[in-house]
Amino acid sequence: MAQEANQTADAEDRTAALARDGAARIEWVRTHSPVLDGYVREAVNDGSLRGKRVAVVVHLEAKTAFLATVLADAGAEVIAAGSNPRTTDASVVAALRERGMTVVADAGGDYDSWELELKAAADCEPDYIIDDGAELTMRTAEHRPDVFAKLKGVSEETTTGTARLQAMSAAGNLPFPALTANDARCKHLFDNRYATGQTTLQALLRLTNRQIAGARIAVVGYGYVGKGLALYAKAMGARTFVAEVDPVRALEAHTDGHTVGSRAEIFPQAEAIITATGGMRAIGEADIQYLAHDVVLGNAGHHDLEVDTEALAAAASNVFESRPGITSYTVGDRDLHVLAGGALVNIAGGSGHPVEVMDLTFAVQGLGVHHLASTELEPGVHILPKALDDSIAIAKLASYGITLDELRADQRDDHTARMEEGGAA
CATH class of the missing domain: 3.40.50.720 (NAD(P)-binding Rossmann-like Domain)
Incomplete structure (x- = not known):
């Protein structure tokens, strides 16, 4: 009995140490993510996500975890899973679980265990999905068609996932709105x-x-x-x-x-x-x-x-x-x-994308899922509105202390101005 108790205590100590390491990694991301931790945090904290179940299915490491915490702080019930079995960070998983978040992924898995994790995420019946490669979206359609039919929206990270969603839409198999975050300029250009x-x-x-x-x-x-x-x-x-x-x-x-x-x-x-x-x-x-x-x-x-x-x-x-x-x-x-x-x-084989760039990408994803939750959109694939895309860039520039000129009236093309105002050419 004493040996079993010691083994249990050792395991708890290792888990606690992992959680502390993961929390430190997530905090490092926070301190280098001025857009996500400032502008986006404020924007999503208007009640639109409160009580909504949001599945975050991107490579489960510290930057993804910070996005998950921002959404959770806005009142969302976050389900975290990995988009690849080889990129899940054990310390991040421990830190999110320590926080009380639902995490259906573990490090060191293979493709069979990953399939089970995605099915477990679908079983949590999310309202919205932040997806990578449309991996959870496709598994939900196959494994839980009842949940798929009730999905309120998906925000997709990648070119591959966007192509999959467009194919589903063309075939008449996309009953909800999907945002292609990948097509936002603040995502793919950086x-x-x-x-x-x-x-x-x-x-x-x-x-x-x-x-x-x-x-x-x-x-x-x-x-x-x-x-x-x-x-x-x-x-x-x-x-x-x-x-x-x-x-x-x-x-x-x-x-x-x-x-x-x-x-x-x-x-x-x-x-x-x-x-x-x-x-x-x-x-x-x-x-x-x-x-x-x-x-x-x-x-x-x-x-x-x-x-x-x-x-x-x-x-x-x-x-x-x-x-x-x-x-x-x-x-x-x-x-x-x-x-x-x-x-x-x-x-x-590395540490993933730089924090500064993922600050932009996950700003797109955070505002994307908020846009889905706060706006009535028709089923099909949509692009993040230009105004939101621009707002992310403006917030990033502001974090660098950069402000821009606005186009003066005398710099505008008169013909273009009349067309924009609906006047005659």
């Missing part, structure tokens, strides 16, 4: 480009202990994420390559100074390849033949399957851990190295 560009390369360098100056870095996909990756790699002295199937984006990458071509042309030259498509199997079975010996493969897109690790394992004669966070596959006479198991490398 989060997708600058944050992912910086933190993905930071994680790659930390995991590999390799040099980037002079290295040949290939990016698959040239949306906002791909642009940020190529921008940062080039600025750090890398020779940059882009593989893109969209001809306009490919032309843009060429004009930006990157070498553009097909996978067959680019992959054999690359020392590191980073996927940024938001789709499936950006590096798939058909591409393995083009990969050079000692190449590093990392994923900066939504799906863990952007790098097809199952195809690599099937082709390999040996699979081994060459360094912490790096799985190596021996295929013929080549060793191919995958970072963080193919999960989002900047989170699973």
Whole structure:
């Protein structure tokens, strides 16, 4: 009995220590999130969210946790879950539970446990979802159609999730309004480009202990994420390559100074390849033949399957851990190295996006769910109103001590002014 009591006490001590660590991490985020902790906190505290159940399903680390606390402080009943089984932080989970919040995720899980966590979140019957990749939204439709039919709104974080919601809407299967937070300028212009560009390369360098100056870095996909990756790699002295199937984006990458071509042309030259498509199997079975010996493969897109690790394992004669966070596959006479198991490398292999950028992204999400709760919107996919998007930027600029001029009357185009006022041309 004494031994069991000691073991219980030890477990409680470890949990308490984890909770203190998580609380410190969340507090660090708070002190560097002037928009979320100021302007957004004030805006959402008008009673619109009081008593509403809001499921927050984004990578469950300190920045997400702070968003959850802001919503909880506004009176929402928050359910926290993770959008990927490999990116949940144990200390953050402990801190939120210590606070009394419903958390249906645990660190160290796999895809089976993650599916159960998402179903548990759906079973909590949320009124609103702040989603990442529409993962909970889709599971709710499948697992709890009764809850799905009663959902009052979803605010979606990613390009992938936005595409999924638009497909559901086009098929007539979206009975509630959904905001594509990803399409807000204060999200994709900063989060997708600058944050992912910086933190993905930071994680790659930390995991590999390799040099980037002079290295040949290939990016698959040239949306906002791909642009940020190529921008940062080039600025750090890398020779940059882009593989893109969209001809306009490919032309843009060429004009930006990157070498553009097909996978067959680019992959054999690359020392590191980073996927940024938001789709499936950006590096798939058909591409393995083009990969050079000692190449590093990392994923900066939504799906863990952007790098097809199952195809690599099937082709390999040996699979081994060459360094912490790096799985190596021996295929013929080549060793191919995958970072963080193919999960989002900047989170699973790093610290995630910078706090300052997530202050913007989660300001969009916080105001987004508040907009859903306080505004009558038709079912379908909507974009955050420009006025709200602008207000976030204004608050961020103010936190830097920056004020802007307003357009004077004599600077306006008379024809445009008359059209805006509804007058004759």
